[in-house]
Amino acid sequence: MTFGGPRQQALCSLAALAELSARDFSIGEGAWPLRGIAVLQHGTVHAYQNRCPHAGHALNLRPNEFMDPTGTWLSCRSHGALFDLSSGECVAGPCAGQALRRIPVQVVDGSVHVAPDVDLDAYLARA
Ligand code: FES
Numbered sequence: 001m002t003f004g005g006p007r008q009q010a011l012c013s014l015a016a017l018a019e020l021s022a023r024d025f026s027i028g029e030g031a032w033p034l035r036g037i038a039v040l041q042h043g044t045v046h047a048y049q050n051r052c053p054h055a056g057h058a059l060n061l062r063p064n065e066f067m068d069p070t071g072t073w074l075s076c077r078s079h080g081a082l083f084d085l086s087s088g089e090c091v092a093g094p095c096a097g098q099a100l101r102r103i104p105v106q107v108v109d110g111s112v113h114v115a116p117d118v119d120l121d122a123y124l125a126r127a
Contacts, residue, residue: 010111012038017045017112022066022074022085024050027120034123036103037066037074038112041085045112048088048100049123052076055094059083074100 011025017040025047026033035050035058050058059076060066068075073082073091081093088100101123104115114120 008113010113011036011047011105012112014040014045014107014110014112020064020067021071023064024060024066027114028124032124034120037100038105039066039074039085044086045105045107046086046088047103047105047112047114048074048083049103051101052078052081053090053095053098053100054079054081 009027012023017023017038022037022039025036025038027036028034037048037050037059039046050060052059054076055078057076057078059074061077065077066074068082074085075082076093079094081090081095083090083100088102090096090098103123104118105112106115
């Protein structure tokens with residue numbers, strides 16, 4: 001699969017991200033799109049591949065369900081790993097010391113987009 005066209009699509013709006021702090025997104029068609037998480041922290045957007053380094057599961061079980069009960073960490077609903085919002089590093093759980101894979105993004109006209117020159121195919125190659 002290649003991502004020539006979908007790269008231009010907005011992953012989400014900044015306003016929608018502000019409502020929930022973290023939202024899921026997918027890029028590409030078919031059964032195995034690239035799944036991601038967009039996070040807003042202190043006015044900065046971070047994005048990660050939605051794939052826990054512990055066992056490769058998506059972190060969420062329900063749409064946009066990423067924040068732990070304290071609203072401090074991204075959490076994996078499968079086995080409880082907690083991740084730092086700004087670095088993606090796992091701070092507690094079975095994959096402590098590992099990290100979510102960052103997807104470079106930029107905000108254009110109030111919407112979050114994948115940054116130019118990101119090789120999205122490489123994310124699926126390592127999935
Ligand atoms: S798959 Fe995320 S902690 Fe196990």
